Each structure stands twice: as structure tokens, then as C-alpha cells.
Amino acid sequence: MAEITITKNNFESEVLNSDIPVLVDFWATWCGPCKMIAPIVEEIANEYEGKIKVGKINVDDEQELAIKYGVMSIPTIILFKNGSIADTSVGYVPKEKLVEMISK
Secondary structure: OOOEEEOOOOOHHHHOOOOOEEEEEEEEEOOHHHHHHHHHHHHHHHHHHHEEEEEEEEOOEEEEEEEOOOHHHHHEEEEEOOOOEEEEEEEOHHHHHHHHHHHO
């Protein structure tokens, strides 16, 4: 399953009401570290298909969601479980850190 584009219109259904954990990548097109971590996020989306959902939120397009979840720097990756924040990572991190987040 490919990454899902998340907006304020589908956030509740795709993230908060998801039956499986959701890894959400807050990013922007102009962000260098976001471009560096994007292939890692895509790998995780493919490797953990069916176990987690992976979504991307463009902070320029969805400022309300970025503000609501306190995103001050990007990339910010938030893991949601049962509609609540389970873990957060800010900045570029290696794949192992994201896998560790998912595995908790």
C-alpha cells in the first residue's frame, strides 16, 4: 500500500479512527531533510503493509493540522495508535529509529 495523502478532510477517518497504527509524516516540498527521509517512509509503508498505515501531511497545505499537533520543525513523524499519539520523531532519523517507534 502506498502512502496516503492526509488532509483535514480525511484525518479523522484515516488516522483517528484507524484500526491499525498510523505513521504520519509532516513534511513540505522545500524541506531538504524531508526529501532525505521520504524514501525511508516509503520503504516502511511497503514493508509494513497491513500492519500499519503510513500517511503524509504537507504542512503548507494543512497548516491547521500542523498547528494542532504542535509541529514546529519538519520532518516531524508522529505515530498514532487508537487515535492517540504514541510516539514522535523530529528531524531526519535513520530507518531503525522509525522501525523502533513502530515496534513499541
